[in-house]
Amino acid sequence: MDYKVYEDGMIALRLDPGDEIxxxxxxxxxxxxxQAATVTGLGATDDVVIGIMDTKAKKYNDIPLKExxxxxxxxGNxxxxxxxxxxxxxxNLGNTEGRVFGGHLQLAVISVTAEIFIRPIKGAIDRKFNDGIGVNQMIF
Structure with missing residues (x-):
């Protein structure tokens, strides 16, 4: 992992093989x-766990993918x-056949590289668990 913080606050983050996102x-x-930021990126992985929310059970079902x-x-944020x-x-993850899988990122180990940009927001955003919907909801 290596990164640089630029004058405007933007952070460029490079992940290397074996790093977990x-x-x-x-x-x-x-x-x-x-305290708060937006996150965007791309890269390559061969060991991923994505989650899909079961809205009735109010929990994520994990889907491990190893290819x-x-x-x-x-x-994200x-x-x-x-x-x-x-x-x-x-x-979103594209496999060797061009099929795309997507969901909530639980884990992803980098196989080649990842290029991620983090843009901090001036101020703070907190989270609190909301029993009604089953997620950690943003609180302003």
């Missing part, structure tokens, strides 16, 4: 004291929950 973004958010994928889209960095991200 969520863990890396959260570590960077902690180190740079990011070569182009991470064609990573989009950073906020805080109980004072710690919190990542909410979704991905």
């Amino acid at each position: 969520c863990e890396s973004i959260l570590a960077l958010a902690e180190k740079e004291d990011i 070569p994928f182009e991470l064609t889209s990573l989009i 950073l906020s805080r929950k109980d004072g710690a960095p919190y990542l909410h991200a979704h991905v």
Whole structure:
């Protein structure tokens, strides 16, 4: 993992083989004291877990995927929950046949590289669990 913080606050993050996306973004958010940000990126992975929300059970069903994928889209945000960095991200993944899988990003280990941009927002966004919908909802 390597990154650079630019004058306007934008952060360019490069992940290398073996780096895990969520863990890396959260570590960077902690180190740079990011309270809120948008996250976008792309890359390649061959070890992924995505989640699909079961709205009736109010929980994510995990889907592990272990094959070569182009991470064609990573989009999400950073906020805080109980004072710690919190990542909410979704991905689209294209396999070698051009089929696309997508969902809530739980885990993705980089196989080649990932190029991620993090744009901090001036201010803070917190999260609190909402029993009614079963997710950690943004609180302003």
